[in-house]
Amino acid sequence: PILYGYFRSSCSWRVRIALALKGISYDLVPVSLLNDGGQQFSAEFKALNPMQQVPVLKIDGITLSQSLAIIQYLEDTHPNPRLLPQDPKKRAQVRMIADHIASGIQPLQNLKVLKQMGEKKMEWAQTCIASGFQALEQILQHTAGRYCVGDEVSMADLCLVPQVSNAERFKVEMGPYPTIIRINKALLDLEAFKVSHPSRQPDTPAELRA
Numbered sequence: 131p132i133l134y135g136y137f138r139s140s141c142s143w144r145v146r147i148a149l150a151l152k153g154i155s156y157d158l159v160p161v162s163l164l165n166d167g168g169q170q171f172s173a174e175f176k177a178l179n180p181m182q183q184v185p186v187l188k189i190d191g192i193t194l195s196q197s198l199a200i201i202q203y204l205e206d207t208h209p210n211p212r213l214l215p216q217d218p219k220k221r222a223q224v225r226m227i228a229d230h231i232a233s234g235i236q237p238l239q240n241l242k243v244l245k246q247m248g249e250k251k252m253e254w255a256q257t258c259i260a261s262g263f264q265a266l267e268q269i270l271q272h273t274a275g276r277y278c279v280g281d282e283v284s285m286a287d288l289c290l291v292p293q294v295s296n297a298e299r300f301k302v303e304m305g306p307y308p309t310i311i312r313i314n315k316a317l318l319d320l321e322a323f324k325v326s327h328p329s330r331q332p333d334t335p336a337e338l339r340a
Contacts, residue, residue, distance in 0.1 A: 131156040134178060134186040136163050137331035137338075140236055140292030141197040142185040146326035147288045148201045152208040156187075160333035163241055198232055201285055213285045223279045227269060227286035231293045235262035239296065255300040263297065263307050270309040277313055283320070291317050295328070 133149070133156045135142030149156055161184050162169045169175060170182045179186045179195040186193060187200045190207070194200045205213050215221045237243070238258040244251040273279045278286035294314045297304065304311055317323050324330070329340035 131187060131189040132159055133157070134159045134161050134175070134188075135184045136161055137328045137334045139163065139184050140296055141183070141232075143292040143295075143326060143328060144197045144232075144288045145185045145187060145200050146331075147291070147322055148204050148213065148285075150322035150326050151211055151213070151283065152204055154204065154208060158332055160331075162333070198228060198285070201288065205285075211283070213283070213288070215279065215282065215284065220279050223273045224284040224286045227266070227273065227278050228289045230262065230266055230269065231286075231289040235259060235266075235293060236289075236296070238262075239300065252300060255296075256302050259293070259297045259300060259302045263302070263310060267307045267309055270313065274309055274313060276316055283317070287313070287317050290314060291323055 131149075131154060133142070133145060135145065135158065137160070161175060163184070166172075170179075170184060175186075176182055178188075178193060181195060183195065185197060185200065186195045187203075188194075189203070194203055201213065214224055235258060239255040244255060247254045270278060275281040277283055278290055290310070291314055294304075294310060318327075327340065328334060329338055
């Protein structure tokens with residue numbers, strides 16, 4: 131497998147966690163979202179993903195974009211450890227939380243949108259993340275065990291940790307979200323979350339390395 135990603139991309143990080151959890155080795159092709167005016171806009175990369183976004187995973191003769199679609203494929207082809215519960219209710223809760231983050235929070239504060247916001251980008255990111263986390267905190271109070279849904283790591287957790295990292299980067303006040311903080315802390319103790327962390331990637335700038 132070949133993963134085209136960017137060390138700081140939260141969507142790339144989700145996929146790195148899934149690959150690590152499932153023990154799938156891969157080659158990384160870094161795609162800088164900042165250098166050269168954004169390498170995702172190159173003709174070469176546009177041929178891989180017309181949306182000009184990371185991550186992209188080449189695997190088993192197909193090319194996949196969109197992090198949740200990639201994770202679903204990895205789940206279908208490498209079912210252990212399971213990232214979607216067998217119980218239909220818990221499975222739906224995992225998907226709900228993953229979508230809440232991947233559709234309801236992250237796209238509003240991604241690089242493309244922030245560029246449009248100009249000087250207000252920090253304030254905009256804080257507002258979008260805080261609004262999403264207020265809802266997420268309430269949801270997790272009903273679904274969480276040790277992790278987002280019960281006591282097993284799921285696709286929801288793969289979305290949560292990168293989003294909390296984004297929140298910290300944009301200096302969001304995390305005090306109102308004790309459940310999010312607790313789950314995030316527990317997940318960051320797991321090896322798959324450590325090795326996939328943005329501070330430990332081949333394309334991580336020296337000043338941001340762990």
